[in-house]
Amino acid sequence: MVQANLRFLKRLDLYKWEKPFQLFLNLPADAEDKRQTNLTFEDLPVQIRDIRERDSPPSLDDHGFAVRTFQSSVAYEDMTRPGVVESAYSAEMETLLRIEDESITRVFFFDWRLRSTDSDANHERLNLNDVTKFIGPAIAVHVDQSPAGALHRILLQLPDDATELLQGRVRIINLWKPLLYPVEDYPLAVCDGSTIAEDDLAATDNVRQNYQGESLQVHFNEGQNWYYLSEHRPDEVLLLKMFDSSPTVRSKCCPHGAFKMPDLADTVRPRRSVEVRALVFSPY
Structure with missing residues (x-):
């Protein structure tokens, strides 16, 4: 177990009458409201347990996350080559998902990201449209898709099949x-989704030049249980659930965010990681 700071959305009265938002675009020079965001965060100390020390392994249905061993055949050098993650690597991850749940009927990968704590990656202007470039770790605790955002994503990506697909379970x-070597700093903290209260989650508009989605920002709650995977190896895949339409599972989603490990030497290697995001369909 470690104690470290996690970044949460503050519980402000502002959000009672103004929806949280963040803009990833340039505003017109004559815009009356020049705010890029109304999000205000606070860094709070949290006890973060080691997944390896659990008596039983976590599961997607009960906790919103799981860890599986999987050795990828895709070389690190190939990760930034156009088309490689979308084809070869995503095919491997689909295999892993189908091993996890044999009832899956369809998997559709809609996005992926390379992340690094290298100074170059952190100081470059964030370009969310170029997925072959490394960007910095996501520090603020969040859930990538709200329920409304998940529905919008399905209608956007699979409009011809959406009506049929939405008859079954959607996740x-x-x-x-990680890439290259085990994580030494900025591991991913994950929250047991069954310990999240409804008012811990704040639906947030994410506005880009050609797309508007909705994610969930997260308020701190003493009842939340947080975990990380110590010395997280490149052959260990962390599965994180953002949304689940099943009415019977204990955990609907997994809030998560990277955090700085306390008391580290200055010689730690930068964290490099890859994540892919999938729409997963199966019968109820």
Whole structure:
């Protein structure tokens, strides 16, 4: 177990009458409201348990996350080559998902990200449209898709099949793993989704040039249980559930965010990681 700071959305009265938002675009020079965001965060100390020390392994249905061993055949050098993650690597991750749940009928990967704590990656202007470039870790605790955002994503990506697909179980699952070597700093903190209260989650508009989605920002609650995977290896895939339409599972989603490990030497290697995001369909 470690104690470290996690970044949460503050519980402000502002959000009672103004929806949280963040803009990833340039505003017109004559815009009356020049705010890029109304999000205000606070860094709070949290006890973060080691997944390896659990008596039983976590599961997607009960906790919103799981860890699986999987050795990828895709070389690190190939990850930034156009088309490689979308084809070869995503095919491997689909295999892993189908091993996890044999009832899956369809998997559709709609996004992926390379992340690094290298200074170059952190100081470059964030370009969410170029997925072959490394970007910095996501520090603020969040859930990638709200329920409304998940529905919008399905209608956007699979409009011809959406009506049929929505008759069954729909999940959004991220698959996250380190590259090159084990994580030494900025591991991913994950919350047991069954310990999240409804008012811990704040639907947030994310506005880009050609797309508007909705995610969930997260308020701190003493009842939340947080975990990380110590010395997270490149052959260990962390499965994170963003959304689940099943009415019977204990955990609907997995809030998560990267955090700085306390008391580390300055010589730690930068964290490099890859994550892919999938729409996962199966019968109820």
